[in-house]
Amino acid sequence: MARPKLHDEALRVRLLEQAVRTLSEDGPQGLRLRKLAADAGTSTTAVYSLFGGKPGLLEALFDEAFARFGRRLAEVEYTGEPRADMLALAHAYRASALHEPHFYQVMFGQVGGVVDPGPESRARALDTFRPLVEVVGRAIEAGLMRAENPETIATALWACVHGLVSLELRALLPMDGGDPADLYTRALTAVSAGFAP
Amino acid sequence: MARPKLHDEALRVRLLEQAVRTLSEDGPQGLRLRKLAADAGTSTTAVYSLFGGKPGLLEALFDEAFARFGRRLAEVEYTGEPRADMLALAHAYRASALHEPHFYQVMFGQVGGVVDPGPESRARALDTFRPLVEVVGRAIEAGLMRAENPETIATALWACVHGLVSLELRALLPMDGGDPADLYTRALTAVSAGFAP
DNA sequence: CGGCGTACATAACACCGTTGCGCTAGCCTG
DNA sequence: CAGGCTAGCGCAACGGTGTTATGTACGCCG
Known part of the structure; x- marks a missing residue:
């Protein structure tokens, strides 16, 4: 030294x-x-x-972005009714993405081309949607959803929210249907209804 | 001259x-x-x-990518059973995205930062999922789905597929559930079931 | 106290998209 | 029929990027 x-x-x-x-x-x-x-x-x-280098910096930002996202989701206050909690998580997801779209871009868009997160970063990213898995688990216990793998159902829900957000950020949501928030609620209600027992 | x-x-x-x-x-x-x-x-x-300039070239590629996507979806052969047709469209969507991920990136990822499609490009992009709207319309006519705005239901289905594809391309699908194709089928079956009358 | 080795800032490099320069090549006029 | 005018285009220069090589200043150790 x-x-x-x-x-x-x-x-x-x-x-x-x-x-x-x-x-x-x-x-x-x-x-x-x-x-x-x-x-x-x-x-x-x-x-x-x-x-x-810059890719390493972007990977650190990838982690940070998911951490922020996770904090937003962790702040959601649960009512105890699993389906309402699921909707609350979804709307928090949307609000977070719309409020900080650049972070969303780092997480899910191919930024500058190469953000290759590496396995442990991906694992941390997947942990972000653990609350959703738990809510689904409670819904199953309450007999509101069929006893499938909670991760499967949670993934379907996650994909739906994520897809809606992605389309909304791209201004590709057909806007004749009034408030987009309603669209989220109806779509997610449909998904959870589709997994009813 | x-x-x-x-x-x-x-x-x-x-x-x-x-x-x-x-x-x-x-x-x-x-x-x-x-x-x-x-x-x-x-x-x-x-x-x-x-x-x-390069942004203009990328916008032309944006159009081209959606045109290719639309052609893939137009090639799907319908069985006449709306729910099966919807699944066929979804799997064609997935196959196209996985087969040409770079085009998918131009369409939905923020490429190089600025692909600002412009209104008429966006309109053409939205036309791409017209087949899905029509299939939903047939499902409603057949009494398989409730008589909501077909675009709303189609958007929910589209968002679900799009979200799943986006997660799959990011290697963020939890892989303990076996074949991802099954996940698509189950998720989309759930969505369409959720919109049942 | 002097030399050594390291950790750093700075400058050089290769490449990008973009833009101004300048040559080239055909029509129009004399 | 010749020559200049000008539009159209290739080429090179510009500012900027991420990255890498160079040089320098500093604190420890002999």
């Missing part, structure tokens, strides 16, 4: 925070390494020693 | 065809203007006079 490390964990979180801010404000396109380093008071070398 | 135009409609389709080929093989990342022009035996200026 020759001199004290400046590229330490503290700088890593500072860079990540700054990247999160830029991502939130300007989107993935606005994320430039030089500007990021300058804003954090360091040089681009730091990004390479701490993240290995 | 001074000399015969080389940047004509023929060159436009040649460039588009070459772009389609490159997109299909190398993905959006592999689409470089210089290489594209060289492959087509012209210069980058042609892309600007014919498409206005």
